[in-house]
Amino acid sequence: MSKLSADEFVRRTADGVYALALRLTGNAADAWDLAQDALLRAVKSLDSFRGDSDPRTWVYRITVNAWKNRAASAAERMRRASTPLDAGEAGAVRLPAGDPPADVPLERGEAAEAVRRAVAALEPEDRACLQLxxxxxxxxxxxxxxxDVPVGTVKSRLHRARLALAKALEEHR
Amino acid sequence: MSCDEEALTEYLDGELSPERGAAVEVHLKSCAACAKTLERLKAASAAFKKHAAVRSPAGLGRETRGRELSAVLTAVIVTVVVVLTVGKMFKPQISGIFNQVMGMISGAASTVGSGN
Structure with missing residues (x-):
């Protein structure tokens, strides 16, 4: 694997990985960390991927797995922190956030705000389906x-997410 | 065809077979509720694309490659230090060479650190 091909791979996939990471984590800081983590993992194992599928699908799978691992670790720390002996760890816990995405707004206005609030209220996987x-x-x-879900789940998530956005749009009018 | 809301999402995304797509189109002509739902789904899709695009932060790819190269250089430095330390333990006469090389590595490490 040449350095150039790894650079090209990162150049082509970094934006998509970050966007997916933002949909999964819900905030820019965590998205940055997750995206860096996922891209680094992908570059390190780039030799194991050679054109048998869309590279985006491959690196997005890495991104989702990295996110799930982080969520599992955070949940475990939270579980341990909930016991009296581990109370001191509570301050170090950082859960995947439900905060509104800190992406820079491209458009102002009530409709835009209504959509962004509705997107922020969706489940991470629903946001990820919409993004992809x-x-x-x-x-x-x-x-x-x-x-790593069935096709039927993708369909259901997209349907549910769009109906939620439609409701938000109609309520703001 | 009876009402199948999720089929409308599949229809919107072009995921239906030609036969199922045709069946949905026939159904839409006679079902106002499904026609309304399809319009709502289209509006939501358009609004998401219009208002919720993600703008990538600058430097994302560059920092990833920088981290990778730093990791490789760190591994090389650690390997050299281990080899020379073991060598120094068993062959005291190379301690002079060891000190010279450690000086060179320290200089290289501070150059990499300032370059990130």
Missing amino acids: REFDGLSYEEIASAL
Whole structure:
């Protein structure tokens, strides 16, 4: 693997990885960390990937797995922190956030704010499905592969997420 | 075809077979509720694309490659230190060379640190 090919790989996938990381984590700081982690893992194992599938699906799968590992670790720390002997760890716990995404708004206005609030209120995997479908144009099969869920789950998540956004749009009018 | 809301999402995304897609289109002509739901789904999709795009922060890719190269250089430095330390333990006469090389490594490490 040449340095150039790894650079090219990062150049092509970094934006998509960050966007997915932001949908999963809900905040820019965690998204940055997760994206760096995922891209580094992908670059280190780039030799094991050689064109048999869309590289985006491959690196998005790495991103989702890294996110799940972090969530599991945070949950475990929280569980341990909930016991009296581990109370001192509570301050060090950092859970995947439900805060609104800290992405820079491209458009102001009430509709934009209503949509962003509705997106922030979605479950992380629902946001991820929307991102991969609406901005990456991935098929249901590709999204299912990235998220490691059945195709039917992708369909249900997209449907639920869009209805939630539709409701938010209608309520703001 | 009876009402199948999730099929409308599949239809919107072009995920239905030609046969199922045709069946949905026939159904939409006679079902106002499903036609309304499809419009709501389209509006939500358009609004998401219009208002919720993610802007990537600058330097994301560059920092990843920088971290990778730092990790490689760190591994090389650690390997050299271990080899020379073991060598120094068993061959005291190379301690002079060991001190010279450690000086060179310290200089290289501070150069990498300032370059990140």
